[in-house]
Amino acid sequence: MRKNKVATGEDKCNYNGAVVLGLNDALVELSGALVGLSFALMETKTIATVGLITGFAAAVSMAASEYLSAKEDNQKQPGKAATHTGLAYLMAVIALITPYFIFQNALHATGVMFSLVIIIIAGYTGYVSKRQGISFKSKFFGMLMITLGVSVISFLFGSLVKNLI
16 A cells, blocks of 8 residues: 655655755846846846846746656656746745845845845755755855855856946
8 A cells, every 4th residue: 555645754855856956046046146136237126026027937937847857757746846846946036036125225135135045045955964864064055155156157247237238
C-alpha cells in the first residue's frame, strides 16, 4: 500500500529543487535588476512598479520553464513543480519590491531590500542545510556571493545606462 505523500512529508521534499530554483533565481535576478534600476532611475515608485511587472513576468516564465523541464525529465508532476517554482519566485518578488513602495529614498530602499535578500537566503539555507545535513556556512555564502556578484554587475550596468542617457 502506498503512503500518502503529504502525510510523510515526501511531497514537500520532492519539490525542494523547484522551490530553490524559483527562490534563488528571483533573489539573483530581481535584486540585480532592482539595484540597476535604483541607480539608473532613483525614483522608488517607478522602480517598484517596473520590479513588480518584471518579477511577475519572470515568475510566470520560470514556472513555465519548470513545467517543461519536469515534463521532459518524467521525474515529478510538472504542474506541482511549476507551482512551487512560480510561487517561490513570486513570494521573493513581493518581499524584494516592498521597500520601494515604503521608502522614498532609492538607496535606503535598496539597503532594506538587500537586508531582506540576506534574511531570505539565511532562512532557506538554514532549512535546507538542517534537512539535508549539509554545511550552512558554505551553502549560505555560495548563494550570497552569486547574488552580490550579479548585483554589482547590475549596479555597474545601471550606472553606465544612467550616464549614457
